[in-house]
Amino acid sequence: MPKTIVEAKVIGQQILSKDVKLIEVFAPEIARTAKPGQFVNVQVSKQAAPLLRRPFGVAGIDYKSGTFKMIYRIMGEGTQILAELCSGDVISIIGPLGHGFDLTAKHPLLVGGGLGLAPLLYLAQSFLKKNIEVLMGGRTASELFWQDLFNEETAAIHMTTDDGSLGTKGTVNALLPQLLETGKYDCVYVCGPVPMMKAVVKVVEKAGLPCQISLEKYMACGFGACLSCACGGVGKRLKVCTDGPVFWSTEVKEW
Amino acid sequence: MVKPLYDNRLAINIGGLKMNTPVTTASGTFGFGLEFQDFLDLEKVGAVTVKGTTLEPRSGNKGQRAVETPAGMLNCVGLENPGSDYFLQETLPKLKKIAVPIIVNIAGNSPEEYGKLAKKLDVDGVDAIEINISCPNVKQGGLAFGTCPDSAVEVVKAVKANTSKFVITKLSPNVTDIVEIALAVENAGSDAVSLINTVLGMKIDIARQQPVLGNVMGGLSGPAIRPVAVRMVYQVAQAVHIPIIGMGGIMCAADAIEFFLAGASAIAVGTGNFSDPRLAETISKGILEYMDAHGIKNIQEIIGKALPNR
Numbered sequence: 001m002p003k004t005i006v007e008a009k010v011i012g013q014q015i016l017s018k019d020v021k022l023i024e025v026f027a028p029e030i031a032r033t034a035k036p037g038q039f040v041n042v043q044v045s046k047q048a049a050p051l052l053r054r055p056f057g058v059a060g061i062d063y064k065s066g067t068f069k070m071i072y073r074i075m076g077e078g079t080q081i082l083a084e085l086c087s088g089d090v091i092s093i094i095g096p097l098g099h100g101f102d103l104t105a106k107h108p109l110l111v112g113g114g115l116g117l118a119p120l121l122y123l124a125q126s127f128l129k130k131n132i133e134v135l136m137g138g139r140t141a142s143e144l145f146w147q148d149l150f151n152e153e154t155a156a157i158h159m160t161t162d163d164g165s166l167g168t169k170g171t172v173n174a175l176l177p178q179l180l181e182t183g184k185y186d187c188v189y190v191c192g193p194v195p196m197m198k199a200v201v202k203v204v205e206k207a208g209l210p211c212q213i214s215l216e217k218y219m220a221c222g223f224g225a226c227l228s229c230a231c232g233g234v235g236k237r238l239k240v241c242t243d244g245p246v247f248w249s250t251e252v253k254e255w
Numbered sequence: 256m257v258k259p260l261y262d263n264r265l266a267i268n269i270g271g272l273k274m275n276t277p278v279t280t281a282s283g284t285f286g287f288g289l290e291f292q293d294f295l296d297l298e299k300v301g302a303v304t305v306k307g308t309t310l311e312p313r314s315g316n317k318g319q320r321a322v323e324t325p326a327g328m329l330n331c332v333g334l335e336n337p338g339s340d341y342f343l344q345e346t347l348p349k350l351k352k353i354a355v356p357i358i359v360n361i362a363g364n365s366p367e368e369y370g371k372l373a374k375k376l377d378v379d380g381v382d383a384i385e386i387n388i389s390c391p392n393v394k395q396g397g398l399a400f401g402t403c404p405d406s407a408v409e410v411v412k413a414v415k416a417n418t419s420k421f422v423i424t425k426l427s428p429n430v431t432d433i434v435e436i437a438l439a440v441e442n443a444g445s446d447a448v449s450l451i452n453t454v455l456g457m458k459i460d461i462a463r464q465q466p467v468l469g470n471v472m473g474g475l476s477g478p479a480i481r482p483v484a485v486r487m488v489y490q491v492a493q494a495v496h497i498p499i500i501g502m503g504g505i506m507c508a509a510d511a512i513e514f515f516l517a518g519a520s521a522i523a524v525g526t527g528n529f530s531d532p533r534l535a536e537t538i539s540k541g542i543l544e545y546m547d548a549h550g551i552k553n554i555q556e557i558i559g560k561a562l563p564n565r
Contacts, residue, residue: 002293003293003294004293005294005531005532005533043530043531048326048477048478048506049325049326050323051323051326051327051328051477051478051526051530052323052328052529052530053529053530092531094532218319218320218321218322219321220321220328220330220526220529221528221529221532223290223291223293223532224286224290225284225285225286225290225291225528225529225532226283226284226321226330226332226529227306227315227320227332227335228320228321228330228332229320230314230315230320230332230335232314237314237335237337242290
């Protein structure tokens with residue numbers, strides 16, 4: 001699908017936690033072509049600063065209404081401007097960008113932490129609810145507001161928190177081995193902080209299951225020109241923006 | 256063959272290099288051009304300057320390679336590229352199908368290597384060579400050649416001796432006197448100069464208390480450096496007789512016009528391509544609007560108009 005630049009109208013925003021928001025925009029060209037795992041690059045301001053666009057994974061689409069959702073944490077200048085947008089405001093968005101998840105699994109397990117759960121939410125939308133399970137980890141219970149969002153899309157939600165305030169105490173790996181032992185999954189999809197993904201990949205590969213990872217790297221353009229997000233693949237160089245952001249765990253050597 | 260566009264009002268011929276519009280793209284910000292085909296018509300760009308190419312493939316620098324700064328960005332990509340063989344076999348055949356001049360930016364570790372690369376690229380489909388002696392992100396070569404007039408001269412001579420193409424030398428702003436270097440490369444036979452490359456800069460992460468970029472320092476680009484670029488074009492234009500391709504933070508037609516008035520015969524859009532991949536085409540249209548509003552019949556009427564005694 002060709003990448004497009006669209007002027008997208010903000011439909012509305014929703015507060016998910018003290019620093020995380022969900023924004024819904026009207027952009028039928030993107031909503032009707034974006035696959036789970038693909039991302040968009042958003043220009044939050046027409047001014048010289050902030051200069052660069054901000055990349056966000058697509059967190060869900062509504063094909064009929066031509067809208068899609070993004071979930072973001074208010075972290076700096078760009079996301080602060082984004083957080084202040086109101087319905088009716090217009091922002092320039094490039095998308096859909098990159099390659100999405102493989103959708104051939106029958107019994108997928110989704111593993112995510114932090115904002116990594118946003119692209120997994122759209123991925124969950126594309127599988128049959130009765131076949132899909134999610135494992136989410138956070139530092140504390142308040143970070144797992146995601147369960148409300150995943151409830152509608154998945155058959156089971158497994159949770160871990162570092163402080164034990166919700167679900168199993170520990171990281172996602174405190175629960176992952178026993179989940180995999182059940183033998184009911186045929187593919188694991190992981191997105192979250194790099195140390196978490198690396199730890200998950202180790203366990204999944206040991207269990208002999210295929211694993212897809214969604215990488216995030218600082219990028220200036222999002223369409224393969226700036227080479228900021230390049231990384232080492234097996235026998236070749238990869239760009240997270242155009243070759244990824246989703247890779248099979250065995251494809252990436254240096255990340 | 257390049258088909259005439261924009262009613263020829265923007266057409267320029269800089270020392271034999273003919274372009275439909277003086278709006279080109281800066282090396283390192285436009286990939287190989289092909290990445291932009293979903294967004295703009297490459298034939299509406301004056302020339303496509305491709306990513307810096309080296310004799311052998313380079314994987315570039317490790318660690319974080321880019322960071323946004325006030326009205327700009329720092330990068331330390333480090334000339335990652337698939338090498339000259341790949342360029343000639345895979346990329347050039349695709350570029351040849353597009354009716355737009357192709358400028359290949361080259362970098363090497365020694366004058367001999369620049370010469371070898373120039374010879375290899377002296378083929379059909381390549382319209383000009385841009386010598387990169389100003390990359391701040393590589394240890395050997397790069398900027399080292401661009402800060403000393405003697406070594407800059409050696410590189411230019413090595414390239415000129417090995418190519419029949421139009422030769423542009425890209426100058427670094429990280430020098431005490433850019434005019435001195437510009438005059439040196441003109442005397443060595445360079446057909447044109449392009450300026451400026453990025454300004455050496457740095458950002459420190461105060462949470463980690465460490466430099467942000469993997470290579471510690473990087474090249475600053477974007478609107479933040481535009482006044483520096485305009486000043487340097489203005490200075491060089493008063494000293495040299497060869498054409499100047501001006502660049503540095505151009506984000507709109509008004510920015511481009513400043514460079515023409517300062518003495519640039521053509522301009523390049525760089526970091527702006529990242530924010531708006533259609534920018535090069537948009538700027539040509541904006542220049543035409545400016546010309547209409549000011550009764551200018553041909554872009555050449557305003558080149559160097561802000562220079563003293565014009």
